[in-house]
Amino acid sequence: DWTPQSFVEETVEALQAQIGDDKVVLGLSGGVDSSVAAILLHKAIGKNLYCIFVNNGLLRKNEFESVLTQYEGMGLNVKGVDASARFLDALAGVSDPELKRKAIGRVFIEVFDDEAHQIEDVKWLAQGTIYPDVIESVSATGGPSATIKSHHNVGGLPDFMKLKIVEPLRALFKDEVRRVGASMEMDENILGRHPFPGPGLAIRILGDITAEKVRILQEVDAVFINNLKSWNLYDKVWQAGAILLPVNSVGVMGDERTYEKCVALRAVESTDGMTADWVNLPYEFLQNTSNEIINKVKGVNRVVYDISSKPPATIEWE
Numbered sequence: 040d041w042t043p044q045s046f047v048e049e050t051v052e053a054l055q056a057q058i059g060d061d062k063v064v065l066g067l068s069g070g071v072d073s074s075v076a077a078i079l080l081h082k083a084i085g086k087n088l089y090c091i092f093v094n095n096g097l098l099r100k101n102e103f104e105s106v107l108t109q110y111e112g113m114g115l116n117v118k119g120v121d122a123s124a125r126f127l128d129a130l131a132g133v134s135d136p137e138l139k140r141k142a143i144g145r146v147f148i149e150v151f152d153d154e155a156h157q158i159e160d161v162k163w164l165a166q167g168t169i170y171p172d173v174i175e176s177v178s179a180t181g182g183p184s185a186t187i188k189s190h191h192n193v194g195g196l197p198d199f200m201k202l203k204i205v206e207p208l209r210a211l212f213k214d215e216v217r218r219v220g221a222s223m224e225m226d227e228n229i230l231g232r233h234p235f236p237g238p239g240l241a242i243r244i245l246g247d248i249t250a251e252k253v254r255i256l257q258e259v260d261a262v263f264i265n266n267l268k269s270w271n272l273y274d275k276v277w278q279a280g281a282i283l284l285p286v287n288s289v290g291v292m293g294d295e296r297t298y299e300k301c302v303a304l305r306a307v308e309s310t311d312g313m314t315a316d317w318v319n320l321p322y323e324f325l326q327n328t329s330n331e332i333i334n335k336v337k338g339v340n341r342v343v344y345d346i347s348s349k350p351p352a353t354i355e356w357e
């Protein structure tokens with residue numbers, strides 16, 4: 040019978056036999072899969088696991104710092120690399136969603152390759168690939184594992200791609216990954232988090248991306264997510280986030296006419312992201328959240344709620 044405990048025991052032994060005294064590099068994303076893969080490998084090979092956590096500048100508000108601190112608290116040997124400026128540069132003037140994904144994937148590989156190079160004599164690349172990724176994932180590009188896959192056929196492979204691959208979660212479904220994480224006493228903060236796309240807020244800012252737009256969306260998203268948590272709605276929702284629309288609309292503040300940004304809020308129920316229903320959030324919650332966003336976030340004067348399901352809409356707007 041499969042149990043998380045027996046999976047951990049058997050996998051740790053198998054990893055030790057496979058890897059021996061070699062060094063392994065792993066890209067952490069802040070998500071469940073790469074985090075659980077890291078903890079398993081850490082159990083197996085300790086300090087020979089070198090983790091790299093790249094800040095692409097498109098994460099949620101304060102996410103890089105707080106997740107990095109959590110990783111360090113779990114005893115992981117992790118290097119945080121703030122490459123925000125490099126990603127923003129590569130994205131300047133880019134509006135097409137697929138070109139955004141490509142730019143982010145390319146810069147991620149450059150940054151990761153630079154970092155992997157600095158680990159002397161590293162032999163393995165570990166990835167948090169899970170079974171649905173193996174049979175063809177919804178995460179097309181952008182995340183550490185996903186980006187690497189989608190660039191496999193490009194000539195002149197980066198050096199880290201010449202490494203041997205180790206994927207301890209390849210046979211597991213998401214709920215099993217969570218159970219494995221829980222059995223290793225990982226924080227609910229990491230195990231229970233919503234999926235977040237590799238390209239991050241870049242595909243939730245419609246049109247071109249600037250540092251100011253990222254700031255606005257981070258603020259809006261933080262109000263929304265924090266409210267979902269404080270209303271005990273976070274765990275009832277599969278994924279949630281905010282979208283910055285390329286639209287200004289007229290509003291009024293005191294005696295002044297305003298002409299500012301409109302944001303959309305999106306919350307969906309799903310099991311695997313392939314289909315999804317919009318969540319019937321309480322009106323009172325929406326009312327409070329909208330007020331708080333408009334009062335707190337400079338540059339936003341209108342909030343709408345997305346009531347489209349997938350199909351025919353998608354979860355993301357880009």
Ligand code: XMP
Nearest residue numbers: 177178179180181182236237312353354355
């Ligand atoms: P859609 O918008 O296709 O999203 O309904 C389905 C799920 O996939 C995520 N998503 C991505 N994840 N890189 C990722 O790693 C991407 O480029 C990407 N695009 C969409 C989305 O957040 C949702 O969970």
